[in-house]
Amino acid sequence: MGGNYEFEQKSLIACISRNHPELAKERFQFAEESWSNAVVIVGNRYIFRFPKTDSAKKSLKIEKQVLPKLSERLSLAIPSIKYVSGLNEGLAYAYYPLIKGSKLSKKFYQSLPREQKKGVQKDLGRFLSDLHAYPVKEINNADFTDVDVKENWEHFYKEIKRAISPYSNKALDRSIKQLFDRFLSNPANFKFKPCLLHADLKPSHLLYDVENERLSGVIDFGAMEVGDPAFEFVGLYDAYGKEFIMKVMDHYTGIIDPTFWQRINDFYMKIVHFYDVIYGVETGDAAMIKYHLSVIQKVLQNSS
Template sequence: MGTMKAETLHAHLCDRHPELSGEPYRVLSSTMQNLVIVVGERLVFRFPLTSDHASLLLEMKLLPKLGKHLPLPVPDFLYTSGRKDKIVYVGYPMIPGIPLEKELLAKFDDSRKKAAARQIADFLTALHQFTGDSMTRVDPRGFRDEWRKTWSGYYRAMEQTVFPHLNRKQKLWIMQVFYDYLYPSGHFKFTPCLLHSDFKNDHIFHDPKTGKLTGVIDFGLLRMGDPAYDFHDLCLSYGETFTRMVLDHYGGPADRTFEQRITRFYAYILRFSSMLHAVQAKDWNKLALRMEWLNEKGREWDDEV
């Protein structure tokens, strides 16, 4: 599957769905995990390029339920491959608008920013309050213990893989970040809920004329977890000031250390992941960029202490 070209996949679609024949198509994105094509500038088709289709099956199960529950449009799978098909795919009507990139949000006036913050907050509130599927029913205490073990394991991976490439000060800062998150018991009193888990700027669509949000895409990382986690990319992409605007309107299961977990731990996770992947791929240029970020954080740390 991973070696198939867009032409082959488009031909397969036209064979399975003759009504698509003759319509133009273009590749929207291509990664190690998915190839996405647009047909007729109206339909989006996603082809997983790995053999693990569990996340896509979960999307197919949950998105119809979420679509009725959420205040913004989400992918509505009108086309799906059959159970025995070797080529797996889903297709849905294109959600109008363009991604709400950081640079675009920065140009919003105050009223548009507040309106966008409220829409994002309403979306996350509804998502985090969703209980319409059996996967949302977990034992909170046991789940929180497992969540903490997962992040402890993440720290060990950093220690084993990334630390050999860091100096003492860089190691100490990362150690402190994880220590400050993992050991206060208040960080693990959250209410587990359904997460988007990849709620970032290029998955949030808006109308550039009005500034209003038009939909949310890419639910491939749906899972249960700490609701604060879904704010991590908002904080990284849009900054703490806008994230606090969202939090002002958020009505989901927040608790006393909610904002601290976002700004002091989860907002760093994508950077840490990037470092892990850079070392594993021997991408030393990317690691060097992350080193610059680490050094900047280290200087901020010095100022604080």
């Protein structure tokens, strides 16, 4: 699972002030931390991200390589990383200019007038079309691009079994095995063309420009990967519902293969809580583990 690092706020301020003295007198704000990064907003102008895990450190290097070229092909703003620290500078971090906008929570989205909702759907559909059309061959990182999607899910299943073994029971183990066996044994589930994914689209990563009445940007590409285009829609489905996804799809030009929706409904939507369990194991949060395992058990029981 890799290392997990916690930071004191004063150590992050000291790191920024030391390496960027021109920003030392700016206002420092600490944003709500993600699973993988501690985030500092400096002078309401820059975002500094400090990776909390080894995998997050690796992803920063990939983002630095991919995002500049990717931004040229996208209709929405994405982080324009200016700098990724070296190994000799203490804490690892990256920084980039702040993208203005409000997080598109479900409540905020539902409050928008009909025409603005249509604009969000169109903006997001176009963004995903362009993202998924990005030529993966331009990414010069074998660990990132030479992927076997089925093999990755087999590895994920092993990781899940290892993570939940102290907390699970025979009935749950049996249901999880059946879920993965059905998915992995169907060759049709792996006949899609892998593409570049944001892989963590959710309300907190979508920014809305109230003044211009449109999406202004998409942030946090830390989970970016090459994989199944259907997987991209799971976080959006979970947050906003099926009707929203269907309207976004009206503006999506990617390939919808024969098992696209089956993969979403029968597998991806049923494993979303597994990520919460893994995070709970990594952070030693027993209450989080117990809660999400209970949700998983109910989901699998209802679908059996």
